[in-house]
Amino acid sequence: MAYPQPSADQYCLKGYQYFRLLTPLASPGDIYESQQSCHACCVGPESDIANVVVQYFDDQVANFVQQTTISPRRAFDGRIDARNEVTYAPSGMPGRIMFWAADLYDPNFKPTGFVTNTDHMQFIVPQMDVIQYFKPVDALPQRIDRQYLFQNYSVGITYIVVPFYGRKYCYAEITNRTPVTPATIKIIGVNYAITDDSSTGLTVPYHQETVLQATASLATGAQLTKIITATANGTFDALVFGVSADGPAPLKIVTSDDE
Amino acid sequence: MKLFTPRPQAPQPSKIGAVSLDRTKAQSSMPSDTTGTSEDRIRLSTYFTKTIPATDILYTGDRMWAKVTLTLETAGPVAVGDAADLSPVLSGKGQLLETNVPTTFDVAKGNKLYIAATSINRVKVEIAPYPWLETITGLAASIVNAIRGTVSTAGSTITGSKL
Numbered sequence: 001m002a003y004p005q006p007s008a009d010q011y012c013l014k015g016y017q018y019f020r021l022l023t024p025l026a027s028p029g030d031i032y033e034s035q036q037s038c039h040a041c042c043v044g045p046e047s048d049i050a051n052v053v054v055q056y057f058d059d060q061v062a063n064f065v066q067q068t069t070i071s072p073r074r075a076f077d078g079r080i081d082a083r084n085e086v087t088y089a090p091s092g093m094p095g096r097i098m099f100w101a102a103d104l105y106d107p108n109f110k111p112t113g114f115v116t117n118t119d120h121m122q123f124i125v126p127q128m129d130v131i132q133y134f135k136p137v138d139a140l141p142q143r144i145d146r147q148y149l150f151q152n153y154s155v156g157i158t159y160i161v162v163p164f165y166g167r168k169y170c171y172a173e174i175t176n177r178t179p180v181t182p183a184t185i186k187i188i189g190v191n192y193a194i195t196d197d198s199s200t201g202l203t204v205p206y207h208q209e210t211v212l213q214a215t216a217s218l219a220t221g222a223q224l225t226k227i228i229t230a231t232a233n234g235t236f237d238a239l240v241f242g243v244s245a246d247g248p249a250p251l252k253i254v255t256s257d258d259e
Numbered sequence: 260m261k262l263f264t265p266r267p268q269a270p271q272p273s274k275i276g277a278v279s280l281d282r283t284k285a286q287s288s289m290p291s292d293t294t295g296t297s298e299d300r301i302r303l304s305t306y307f308t309k310t311i312p313a314t315d316i317l318y319t320g321d322r323m324w325a326k327v328t329l330t331l332e333t334a335g336p337v338a339v340g341d342a343a344d345l346s347p348v349l350s351g352k353g354q355l356l357e358t359n360v361p362t363t364f365d366v367a368k369g370n371k372l373y374i375a376a377t378s379i380n381r382v383k384v385e386i387a388p389y390p391w392l393e394t395i396t397g398l399a400a401s402i403v404n405a406i407r408g409t410v411s412t413a414g415s416t417i418t419g420s421k422l
Contacts, residue, residue: 037378135359
């Protein structure tokens, strides 16, 4: 998480019409707060996280904690008061609006078949982008498409983990530009799960993996294109691209909310 | 034959200040070098409410009459009223400002306007004079004085009569 987290009050003092919380997600347990009330709350354009919990003070529910979840196409269009003057029970903490990612993320994930001594993990750390509007707004932003470019890889298989929360489309294209040796690529869809680390004898985490592209060998100059859609392949928290190439092998990945 | 040749004339002094004839450049008149009295001057500012739920004085009512317009730029809640203690803000002791909606209060001299909030908020404040009201007030006062004078004169006349 960004520490210290940006202050919503500073956005108010500096004349902004919104508070924007844009932060990399170091762990799924990070909780962020805002002291500012708002007229609308939505997922921002840069967000990799698709589901964000908005929690606010409500006198009429147990422990005064009320919450709603927002996603890229389902914003909360209504007034939410920060209620700084009251306190949550039983903690006694002052009233705030709080945000956290409802999606799971495991920075220690390793795919099945990962060889510790030779393979490498490369995570694209998910960004959480939440916007609180101080004024009523007519239109709310939509998530932008993401584009990733890779070209050179470490020795062994380099596993590139790309966030795919709530996305419905992915286009991947790789071409082997290595002069002599062939390159290989495989694509896995991952849905993270909560793993009980205290379990004795646990060797494999509970994450779910779906092979979307079996290992394919690309001769010099050969190309592979793969399109993944929610309709055909399902939805995943992340896509894992396992690539091995001794030389350059440009890999372009585009993810989108639209199929 | 002698032709009439107009004599060159000296430039006449003009009451209009020097202006450029270049229409590609924006021009504006010079600001007035006289300023109004404090009673007549407009006051524009932005008020930032505090996070502590305390009531602050927004306007002290130091003018004869003033038109105070408040516009909340953030989500609030911000309460405005004439009571010295408006907290809790949502209690109804004051009026809640609505975001982006200018709210105007006509405040007479001696009245104070208080403001309270539970978070930092931006409030645009415009305190404008009511010169015509002052004129009416002054006129009313002179009429009252004139009536008083007439009544006292009539009273003395009645007192001095033999009826």
